[in-house]
Amino acid sequence: MLQIEPNIEQLMLDDARQAFPDECCGFLFGKEEGDDRLLTDIMVVNNSKEGDKRRRFEIAPRDYLKAERYAEKTGQTLLAVYHSHPSHPAIPSEHDRVAAQPFFSYIIVSVQNGKIDHTRSWRLNDNQQFEEEIINELVVDEG
């Protein structure tokens, strides 16, 4: 089960909205306990894809290095990669699958007509196929 702190989720959704009609991308950090992951930090990254950013995203290797170093420095774990699917559902494509790494949660934000439609998360299984990971809404205690 995956949980995202509301302010972090908001930053991710803002990135997806602002990048539309292009794809956005970035990293999420947090902690893992058993099968549960709590995401508490975000690094928004430039989509470095040369070509059609409406249909593809790419993270520059130096941005990846920066994310790993940030995780080490702050004592967090680099747990998730997010990107958006403009005008498409939040289902991983074959392009997503072939490039995917084990372990990471791949969060996809579907943006329709410039508005957030839905968000889903996926992880690779041992057969290099994606399985959905449930995102549990964090309830904010306002008391």
Next chain:
Amino acid sequence: MATVIIPTPLRKFTNNTAKLDISAGTVEEALLDLSANYPDLKKHLFDEGGQIRTFLNIFIGEDDIRDLQEGKTPLQPGTVVSIVPAIAGGV
């Protein structure tokens, strides 16, 4: 001894070890050494033809080995080798 930094998604193949000290003359030798010690890691480092995987970038300090001598890039004592998975996709 060079130090190889294992990226987070591959640490499950190295018993959750993030940094490994390896005595090897070149980048390729270091990766082969890693594969011998952690067999489950091999398919994530090399393709079926024995070449370093396309979806992998290897950095020596801040430099991509594609700008150096690729797999033949020599390692000096104290060299830090980072394994950097490519992150990409799309609709």
